[in-house]
Amino acid sequence: MSAKEENWADLEFLRADGSTLRLAEFANRTVLLILLRHLA
């Protein structure tokens, strides 16, 4: 399956409070992910 065909709802990240954010939370919204090189 190509990256464009894949469903990305299962992508997970950590919020600053330690909770998990799943991309699925934003179903029905357009999402722009900005992946950074580092925080410095």
Next chain:
Amino acid sequence: MACQAHLGEVQARWPDFAATHAVVLGVAPSPLEVLRAYLTTTSWSFEIVCDPERIAYRRLSLARARWRDYLRPKVLFGYLKILFHGGRVKRPSGQEDLHQLGGDFLFDRSLRLRQAWRSRDPIDRPSMDELLNALQRVADNNG
């Protein structure tokens, strides 16, 4: 530093991004404690989260820079430009990978990837107009 400049550009155009009703998320390849420390000194209109295992980075096929990438005239000029505009050079946390490259990824309402901008070098990022036009296109197609 280039990443902070990119976030700063998004922040400067935040009213335009907000008007698209898209969710904007910044993702750092950093441990939670680095993210927490960062957020004590910095505030954006959008959320910053972290991916310390860089799972999303791998799944989205983001590369790592090579040392010679930093010596390209375009990259050197890009860093000089950021410095000229008041950017600061800070050493990345020892827990972060200096060479990890980033990218911008646009997902539609079904969470399918509609457009990807994978950085080819440390300063390679799409312009704000490019991002906003793509967001508008996806919204117009009822993404």
